[in-house]
Structures are given as structure tokens and as C-alpha cells.
Amino acid sequence: MPEAQYLEAVRKNYSKAGTALIEQLYGDNFLSLSGECSSDNIIRHTNINTDTRLLDIGSGVGGPAIYFAQKTGCTVTGVDIVEWNVDEANKRSRLARVDDKVAFQVGDATSLTFDSGTFDVAISQDAWCHIPEKRRVISEAVRMVKSGGFVAFTDWIELSEMESKYLAEVQTAVAAANFSKPQCYKNWLLEEGCTIISIIDISQHFADRYRTMISNLKLIKSEIVQKYNQNIFSIILEKNELILQAFTDGKIGGTEIVAQKQSYK
Numbered sequence: 267m268p269e270a271q272y273l274e275a276v277r278k279n280y281s282k283a284g285t286a287l288i289e290q291l292y293g294d295n296f297l298s299l300s301g302e303c304s305s306d307n308i309i310r311h312t313n314i315n316t317d318t319r320l321l322d323i324g325s326g327v328g329g330p331a332i333y334f335a336q337k338t339g340c341t342v343t344g345v346d347i348v349e350w351n352v353d354e355a356n357k358r359s360r361l362a363r364v365d366d367k368v369a370f371q372v373g374d375a376t377s378l379t380f381d382s383g384t385f386d387v388a389i390s391q392d393a394w395c396h397i398p399e400k401r402r403v404i405s406e407a408v409r410m411v412k413s414g415g416f417v418a419f420t421d422w423i424e425l426s427e428m429e430s431k432y433l434a435e436v437q438t439a440v441a442a443a444n445f446s447k448p449q450c451y452k453n454w455l456l457e458e459g460c461t462i463i464s465i466i467d468i469s470q471h472f473a474d475r476y477r478t479m480i481s482n483l484k485l486i487k488s489e490i491v492q493k494y495n496q497n498i499f500s501i502i503l504e505k506n507e508l509i510l511q512a513f514t515d516g517k518i519g520g521t522e523i524v525a526q527k528q529s530y531k
């Protein structure tokens with residue numbers, strides 16, 4: 267699929283209506299399955315504190331960035347490719363009264379415009395599955411942090427081989443450009459001169475949250491049918507059940523990775 271089509275899929279998935287539905291189903295301000303649980307792990311591993319300059323790559327409507335700032339007092343810059351997400355995130359930062367510390371701007375994870383070494387820590391939660399050029403994202407994330415800084419992220423991953431038609435269906439359902447594997451991320455981080463601090467399989471957490479999410483979807487069936495129609499509800503349910511099945515069958519899952527940029531690079 268050409269790059270423009272991936273972008274179109276991302277914009278459609280994270281339209282105002284799309285994002286509102288995801289938030290309603292997930293039940294928090296995060297658009298990620300990894301959620302606060304992974305944010306807390308990242309804080310623990312990277313010692314984020316009031317002096318930390320944090321970059322959130324694929325920041326959505328600001329859930330993780332605002333959470334990190336409120337929990338640790340760090341300063342956060344969030345970058346997202348969807349303009350509406352960025353506007354909404356800045357609004358939420360003001361509402362949460364952290365806008366002196368947390369700001370969002372439009373940007374592309376594969377070509378970030380900040381100077382190299384601007385940040386202490388670069389994070390991302392569940393955003394990179396949408397981006398075709400994951401190798402470039404890793405390179406950019408590592409470039410963004412100073413020597414000794416951290417790159418810490420979660421993402422949807424491929425756990426075992428899928429037949430190509432099925433893989434395409436799952437990718438479309440997730441609006442994913444492709445899925446990486448933990449080993450690929452690990453190798454790319456090593457190539458970029460990082461040390462791996464931790465790699466955790468969070469697939470069970472993803473599957474559990476997805477199960478809850480589908481229960482929530484069924485609970486708001488009449489609301490969706492009223493707003494759209496029965497057919498749209500069936501399409502949404504089918505798409506999400508396909509994803510849950512892929513989790514249950516051990517085809518896809520989640521990973522949480524923390525790496526540290528070596529001082530010599």
C-alpha cells in the first residue's frame with residue numbers, strides 16, 4: 267500500500283468520531299491498549315522526573331503526555347501526524363492546567379524537526395504500528411535523545427506467521443501499515459548504538475483489554491445503531507472480533523521496550 271494510503275487510513279481511524287469511539291471503548295484518555303500500566307513501567311525504568319525533557323512520538327489526544335507530566339513533573343513535547351489530535355491534545359493540556367509543561371505539535375515520526383539530542387527520553391505508546399517505515403522511526407527516536415538518554419515504547423507486534431490474506435485483513439482492521447517483531451526492534455536499536463534495558467511481552471494485557479473493549483462495544487450497540495446504523499455496528503464488531511481472534515490465536519500481541527542510547531554515539 268503506498269504511503270498516502272497509510273496516512274489516509276490513519277486519518278480515518280483517528281477522525282473526531284473514530285477517536286471518540288476508541289476513547290469510549292477503552293475508557294480512559296489513552297488511545298493505546300498499553301495505557302497507564304506501560305507509562306508507569308517506563309517512568310520506573312527511565313527515572314523520569316521534574317528535570318526530564320520528554321518527547322512523545324504519536325501522542326494522540328495527549329493521554330500519555332499529560333499523564334507523564336502530572337505523575338512526574340516532567341516537560342513534554344508531543345508530536346502527532348493528525349492535526350485534529352494535536353489541537354485536541356493542546357486543549358486537554360490547558361484543561362488539565364499543565365500547558366506550561368505539555369505542548370503538542372504536528373509532525374511525522376519518520377522525519378522529526380527537532381535538533382538531535384534535544385530530549386532526555388523519547389516515548390511512544392502503540393503508535394508505530396501505523397507507520398510503514400519503522401526502521402526510520404527508531405533512527406529518529408534515537409537521534410532525538412541525548413547520549414545516555416532513553417527510547418521507551420510499546421507497540422502492536424506480529425507473534426507468529428500469518429497467511430498473507432489474513433495478515434492483510436488484520437492489518438486493515440488495526441489500521442496498521444505492517445507489524446514489527448520484538449527482535450526487529452531490538453536489532454534496530456542495537457544498530458543505533460543502544461543498550462536494551464528491557465523487553466516485556468504485554469500480549470496478555472493487550473488481549474485482556476481487547477476483550478473488555480468488545481464487551482463495552484456490545485453495551486453501546488443501540489447508541490451506535492442510532493447514530494449510524496445496524497450495518498456500521500456490525501462492521502465495527504466484526505473488525506474488532508477479528509483482532510481479538512488474532513490475539514487469542516497468538517498471531518499478534520504487544521511489546522514494551524526500553525533502550526538506552528550509549529554515551530559514545
Ligand SMILES: C[S@@+](CC[C@H](N)C(=O)[O-])C[C@H]1O[C@@H](n2cnc3c(N)ncnc32)[C@H](O)[C@@H]1O
Nearest residue numbers: 296297298324325326346347348374375391393
Ligand atoms: C494508537 S494511537 C496512540 C496515541 C497515544 N500514544 C496514546 O497512547 O493515547 C496512535 C497515534 O499515532 C499517530 N500517528 C500515526 N502515524 C504517525 C506518524 N507517522 N507520525 C506521528 N504520529 C503518527 C496517530 O495519529 C495516532 O494519534
